[in-house]
Amino acid sequence: MVFQQSTLAVVLFLLIIALVVGLSCTLIRRSSSPAGYFVASGGVHWGVNGISFIGDYLSAASFLGVGGMIAVVGYDGFLYSIGFLSGWVVLLLLLAEPVRRLGHFTFTDAIDAYFQSRGLRLAAAISTLVVSIFYLIPQMVGAGALVTPLLGVPHYVGVLLVGSVVTIIVATSGMVSTTYVQCVKGALLLVVSLVLVVAVLDRGFVVDGDGVIIPVVATQEKTMSERSMEATGALGPLNYLQRFYASDVYQVRADGDHSVVPDFTRTKSGADILSSGGLFNLDSGKILDRIDFISLMLALICGTAALPHILIRYYTVSSNEAARKSTIVAISGVGLFYLLSLFIGLGAMTSGTINPNDSNMAVPLLAKSFGVVFFAIVTAIAFSAVLGTVSGLILAASGAVAHDIMDRVLGIKMTALEKVSAGRIAAVVVGCVAIYLGLVFEGMNVSYLAGWAFAVAASANLPALLMALFWRRTTSQGVVVAILSGLIVSLGLILLSPEMYMRYGYAAAQAPIQLNHPAIIAMPISLVALIVVSLRGGRVPLR
């Protein structure tokens, strides 16, 4: 599927690439030491760090996935936003200060602070790598989805482009350039989302004589002149939601490969769309559907606090107060973004800007319905959104390889410069892996994929991190077992899930375990394993 390209979009896209690569090359001198490369020497201002948190966190999964999911399934997509955001509370209230106090460069530093165990370091580094790579998948899939309509190139070219640019950013100046790329991206993303919502509210709805919302943009009215239509005009935020809730909406059907048209034989009430049921089948009475939903919401609230690329941002500020303040900035920004996503998703739904083959395309297509200039700006910024998050993830993974595995586990003696070089080489390798996975998972909703990454992080990292920091009887063996069991069980359940069975070419019903989200099983197993192994003996560290 290849779209028609716009010159302006290409120019903006190239401008963004030139900007971030130029920034990385300019800042290369500030990353010649390991502290500079991995944590920007701990000298980032809390305000900058807060916005960088937003840029780091609001990935393709949020910008494309949540908006796209709301556009396709309605309210159930909004539940992802709530889960994603709630995890920040766990992070701030429990982990921000201890992690900052005990760590230096990586997530592994904090978890190993009391133990000084090689085995633990290796397990935590492997977990960091797996979680980062898992979270890279939705970013790369989102990158391909974005670049396709932007440049008129196939998905694989988009993935290759993003992977290459991000690898250059990280391999040149590490956390310093990553921070500034994320900061600029976070601010731009909020501004563009706000403008997009204003445009959606200004457009209002197109309704027929019976008041049923027709999912078309006003400019398409002429092509559908057989029906009487009128535009509601601009609406306020609450009016928009109330009007939507009180109206029926015509459903859409595919019209070719990448567009939809209204299906005037089917309607769905706004009240139904703004209620649960579009994605989660909780009314079915099936216990497994309920468990799957609880498992997803558990993974989302616990996952954020266990994402290594988010945790390492706490090492980039100079004090606990700065860490808290930057988290508050992040929570406010991310919360605002998710509220805006609700309107963006509903706007895409009622404008009929949905790609039947790829729900990730709803937001860029919505922007396109406002004109090619807006589309070019939105897509270029969404592209920077992918860049920011992917660079954070690759940096976390390269830290796990160079600092945790090569230096602390294998004991390879390296000068500061060699350690930075090792980090850069690791970044290139992880970038290549990310490109490959981005090609394999083409077409899957990126929020859905992110849900898996959160489940793996919540299962492998969170029980181990919490117990290592706060339970005095925890032993290093217990932490290692918790990380590995969480990792193996969550990955195993994902590979055996109905969704993966469909990707293998089998029927979903053939999957041995009818759960798509593993956290509800993997997290308790990880926790129990830690407690049992710790209680069986081993050296309990002094605190």
Place this chain on the structure above:
Amino acid sequence: MIVQQYTSQKLDLLFKAKLQLGIRLLLCFVAVYALFVSLHVYKPQWLALPVAGVSLGLVLGVCLIVSTAVMALVFHLLSCRIERSFADQLQRAFTAEKK
């Protein structure tokens, strides 16, 4: 030396005090989140009820998002208060040591 030991003990106490505050607030938030999820699982029809012209689920969801930011701000303000109180105690200890 005594002041250093005192400072170290105080820092540990400060850390514990903020952690306890964090745990209390987190328990409140988790209870609200769990209630929100439970309503979806066991009483989805309640969440479809109209409130202020939209569904109750949507209203609760927006409230949960706003409460996340409020919770973060409350934690920060209370933590600052605790830190100021500990800083005052340390200052008094230093002054006494000098005398």
